[in-house]
Amino acid sequence: MSINISTYKTKNVTKTKKKNDSFFSKEVSFGNRFSDKDKMDFYKELSVLLNSGVDFRKALEILKDQQKKEKHKDLIQAITKEVVQGKALFEALRDSGKFSPYEYFSVKIGEETRKLDEVLLELYQYFDRKVKMKRQLLSVFTYPSFVLLLTFGVLYFMMKYVVPMFATVFKQFGKDLPDLTKKIIYVSEHFSAISIVFGIVLVSIIAFHFYFKNHTFYRKAISNVIIRIPFFGKLVRKIYITRFCQSLSLLLSAKTPLVTSLDLVQRMISFYPLESSLDVIKKEVTKGTLFSKALANHSIYDFKLVSLVSVAEQVNKLDDMFERLAKQYDEEVQHQTKMIGVIMEPLIIVIIGLVVGTVLIAMYSPMFDLSKIIQPS
Helix, strand or coil, X not given: CCCCHHHCCCCCCCCCCCCCCCHXXXXXXXXXXXXXXXXXXHHHHHHHHHHCCCCHHHHHHHHHHHCCCHHHXXXXXXXXXXXXXXXXXXXHHHHHCCCCHHHHHHHXXXXXXXXXXXXXXXXXXXXXXXXXXXXXXXXXXXXXXXXXXXXXXXXXXXXXXXXXXXXXXXXXXXXXXXXXXXXXXXXXXXXXHHHHHHXXXXXXXXXXXXXXXXXXXXXXXXXXXXXXCCXXXXXXXXXXXXXXXXXXXXXXXXXXXXXXXXXXXXXHCCCHHHHHHXXXXXXXXXCXXXXXXXXXXXCCCCHHHHHHHHHHHHHCCHHHHHHHHHHHHHHXXXXXXXXXXXXXXXXXXXXXXXXXXXXXHHHHCHHXXXXXXXXXC
């Protein structure tokens, strides 16, 4: 039995129990997950196949055969089986548990409007931008992380082996040492205990984070701290605003009602300032308030966004405006991310130089006075 996309019928969506999994935890899980990269490839290839006139069932079978991981083959096989049995594609995606409400609702709209290939292409472009952003952020922080790790290794070696060697030499002469040297030697002598305490504190912080990460008070507090960090806070805000614009652009272009689109975006984005603001905005829009006015009441949305949304409302072009805004914010995020890399590299080198230099000065400055310390008896 083959299913042709032109005659493919959809069914009414049934309400499912909302899960408490945040967008972030869902997308950044480990193991045999269906990652953003996998979804990007899935939507792109399925869109190309359907647009080329390939039978729907055949397209899914081709995608299944292309998968290298058995878990991914099983996933697409399960989706194919449900579709062949008469379910709509969005229902099969929803039942798999691997796709967000944002994705399967977009697919539902695509099926109902007979523009599934276009919606799939939009989903591909969304995940393509998301994957590129993640890779760019990863590339920016990889080098500083490596250098910091190397610094900790050097510091450990100096505190564990080099400083004790100097301390032994200094004790033989019995002369009073500079305060800085005394402090470095003290840290070296208690380095093991300090390392254990540091490890316990670090593990406690990580455990605390994972235990409270879904609690409202904790998410609110962390978001408020992050957003106030100079430069970095603005970048984080802009990253989530970019995702907000991208998501709304796709949903609105698929003719999804505004309130429904806002609800889906709210369930996707785990950044508390955005999430909490959308809860209020939905209620205001439902009561008849203009979308732009509802946005203006929340500082997370800048003046440019609010102004352009106001213009788009007047000409009924919200989807086009959010697409343009998404591109603009994405370009700004890329530029600022590169700037972070440019700034962080020399900054980390300076910090490393200060740390290592301080230890070396503390150890070698008494050595310059050896001629005075060594007195003939």
